[in-house]
Amino acid sequence: MPVNTEELLRILACPKCLGSLAALEENENTAGFACTACQVVFPVREDIPVMLVEEAIDLPTWNAQHSQAKERA
Numbered sequence: 001m002p003v004n005t006e007e008l009l010r011i012l013a014c015p016k017c018l019g020s021l022a023a024l025e026e027n028e029n030t031a032g033f034a035c036t037a038c039q040v041v042f043p044v045r046e047d048i049p050v051m052l053v054e055e056a057i058d059l060p061t062w063n064a065q066h067s068q069a070k071e072r073a
């Protein structure tokens with residue numbers, strides 16, 4: 001079952017700051033959820049968002065690995 005990004009964006013919050021997240025899309029799929037306040041990305045693995053601080057990826061690291069991904073406005 002594909003991730004319903006709009007639904008998830010309503011539910012999910014950054015576990016660090018409880019702020020809202022931005023979906024990062026890659027090849028029409030949601031690849032991760034970014035918190036711009038914390039400068040981290042929570043990856044989506046096998047359609048499941050991994051909302052763990054320990055699993056968060058630094059935004060610059062993410063951008064280096066996912067140059068194709070773009071933030072959904």
Ligand SMILES: [Zn+2]
Nearest residue numbers: 014017035038
């Ligand atoms: Zn945050």
